[in-house]
Amino acid sequence: MVSSAEGRLAKTDRLDARLLVAFGQRLMPPPTPQADPTRQTLRDLLTCREQLIQMRTAERNRLQTAPPATRQSLQQHVEWLDKEIARLEKELQCHIDQTDECKQQQELLTSIPGIGKVTAFHLVASLSQVEDKTAKQVAAFFGLALYPHQSGLKDKKRRIYGGRREVRNVLYMATLAAIRCNAVIRSFFLRLRKAGKPFKVALVAAMRKLLTIMRLEFSRNHMGYIHPPEGSLSSSAKFSGGDLVHLNLSTRQNSTAISNTILIKFYMNLH
Numbered sequence: 001m002v003s004s005a006e007g008r009l010a011k012t013d014r015l016d017a018r019l020l021v022a023f024g025q026r027l028m029p030p031p032t033p034q035a036d037p038t039r040q041t042l043r044d045l046l047t048c049r050e051q052l053i054q055m056r057t058a059e060r061n062r063l064q065t066a067p068p069a070t071r072q073s074l075q076q077h078v079e080w081l082d083k084e085i086a087r088l089e090k091e092l093q094c095h096i097d098q099t100d101e102c103k104q105q106q107e108l109l110t111s112i113p114g115i116g117k118v119t120a121f122h123l124v125a126s127l128s129q130v131e132d133k134t135a136k137q138v139a140a141f142f143g144l145a146l147y148p149h150q151s152g153l154k155d156k157k158r159r160i161y162g163g164r165r166e167v168r169n170v171l172y173m174a175t176l177a178a179i180r181c182n183a184v185i186r187s188f189f190l191r192l193r194k195a196g197k198p199f200k201v202a203l204v205a206a207m208r209k210l211l212t213i214m215r216l217e218f219s220r221n222h223m224g225y226i227h228p229p230e231g232s233l234s235s236s237a238k239f240s241g242g243d244l245v246h247l248n249l250s251t252r253q254n255s256t257a258i259s260n261t262i263l264i265k266f267y268m269n270l271h
Helices: 013-027 037-065 068-097 100-110 117-130 135-141 165-181 183-194 199-223 253-268
Strands: 146-151 154-160
Touching: 037 068, 037 100, 037 117, 037 165, 068 100, 068 117, 100 117, 100 199, 117 135, 117 165, 117 199, 135 199, 165 183, 165 199, 183 199
Parallel strands: none
Antiparallel strands: 146 154
16 A cells, blocks of 8 residues: 555565555554463464354354254254363363463452453453553544544444454443443443433443443552543542542451442443
């Protein structure tokens, strides 16, 4: 694309090298940090699991219309895929149990109503990549950022796309569960619906809110304080004790009720 924009039709290794150098000098892309081996292994296993699930879905669909001659073979394949998916989930859990940090993160995530085992697998593998990102950058990373679609007189509704599709899919299902069993998410979702927001619009907003709560829980448990990510608070949010609530981890068990009350009030004011 760079060569086409510059009107160059010739292609050689030497010309390609020059174009790559020019591309880097103009855009100055940030360096990509080396992936953590444990989390990279988790992502590889999750990719394999997703591929097997897609294969199982396809085989189940074929099974519904399969002739008698092929039905037994398809059923055996489905059963093998079930066992292989279960084996991968056990292997994922073993890799998480081998690392104290990953295990603590999984326990923390599954303590949030609506977050299940599979969602926790994906988030443990991915959240470490967005530790230093703002709320908007995190939303874009997971494919939850709204992008405009406007040209001339045409101005379509904003929509989400891009990002980590596999994580967005599990967050979608987790948010559907959270709407039923998580008081904060349910209240937020119903408020948007009463305001006239379409179901999918309110659901995506609830997904972003659930993601913000996860990041705040990570912050609270690993750094000892609650600090809202940049851009995550509404302009009307008010806190009697300030926006930064310090928690003493050494006496945390004695102040669980107080800290939970603060958290509920804090979460209710998040976008």
